[in-house]
Amino acid sequence: MHIITVDGPSGVGKGTLSQWLCSKTHFQLLDSGAIYRALAYGSVVEKIAITDVKGLATLAANLPVSFEGTSVLYQGKDVTPQIRNEETAAIASVVAAIPEVRSALLQRQKDFAQAPGLIADGRDMGTVVFPQAAVKLFLTASAEERAKRRVNQLKNQGVNANINQIIRDIEERDERDRTRSASPLIPAEDAIEIDTTSLNIEEVCQIAEKALLKQGILV
Ligand code: DC
Numbered sequence: 001m002h003i004i005t006v007d008g009p010s011g012v013g014k015g016t017l018s019q020w021l022c023s024k025t026h027f028q029l030l031d032s033g034a035i036y037r038a039l040a041y042g043s044v045v046e047k048i049a050i051t052d053v054k055g056l057a058t059l060a061a062n063l064p065v066s067f068e069g070t071s072v073l074y075q076g077k078d079v080t081p082q083i084r085n086e087e088t089a090a091i092a093s094v095v096a097a098i099p100e101v102r103s104a105l106l107q108r109q110k111d112f113a114q115a116p117g118l119i120a121d122g123r124d125m126g127t128v129v130f131p132q133a134a135v136k137l138f139l140t141a142s143a144e145e146r147a148k149r150r151v152n153q154l155k156n157q158g159v160n161a162n163i164n165q166i167i168r169d170i171e172e173r174d175e176r177d178r179t180r181s182a183s184p185l186i187p188a189e190d191a192i193e194i195d196t197t198s199l200n201i202e203e204v205c206q207i208a209e210k211a212l213l214k215q216g217i218l219v
Contacts, residue, residue, distance in 0.1 A: 008139035011146030032122035
């Protein structure tokens with residue numbers, strides 16, 4: 001059973017790399033960000049205030065989230081578009097900073113580790129959830145580059161976005177993810193850091209592939 005972790009800030013290309021790794025290895029995917037987003041979505045639906053730590057931790061412990069391919073279901077209903085918007089991302093970043101919420105979701109994430117292996121995408125996959133992972137990848141890119149990618153992604157969905165607002169949102173979220181006391185966004189000591197600012201996706205995948213070959217996970 002091999003675990004590969006892919007950590008880093010939002011908009012850095014973790015999702016694309018993780019999908020590629022899944023198709024290459026046929027391992028399962030854990031999109032841990034989707035779990036925090038589902039919790040954010042659930043807090044709105046259940047009208048739980050972001051200051052209600054006990055309420056949020058209780059919801060986290062019983063979160064009715066499930067996955068079906070690339071779709072995220074809440075109480076069995078496909079909520080993928082709702083959890084992928086910027087508003088839910090902002091709430092997710094706030095609720096994810098609560099230590100009680102993180103510990104309530106820990107075992108749930110660990111349970112994804114099943115044969116033949118797992119690609120775990122998030123912020124603390126290599127440091128907290130799967131410190132035993134065979135390969136730990138940590139992606140970075142400048143906030144400007146990540147905002148550009150996000151604007152292009154939104155454009156493809158027919159949404160016009162203000163790049164300066166997106167840069168501000170990204171920096172605000174990064175700051176919160178990096179400076180929180182519970183599982184801050186930092187690379188594991190044994191992580192391979194990849195700055196993707198001036199790399200295309202093929203180049204990032206090549207670096208990851210080399211690491212997997214070195215560990216004998218790919219032959
Ligand atoms: O990767 P994402 O954008 O879907 O993550 C949404 C939010 O959840 C983000 O603000 C950080 C948080 N998150 C986290 O704290 N720990 C994780 N392992 C994954 C995501």
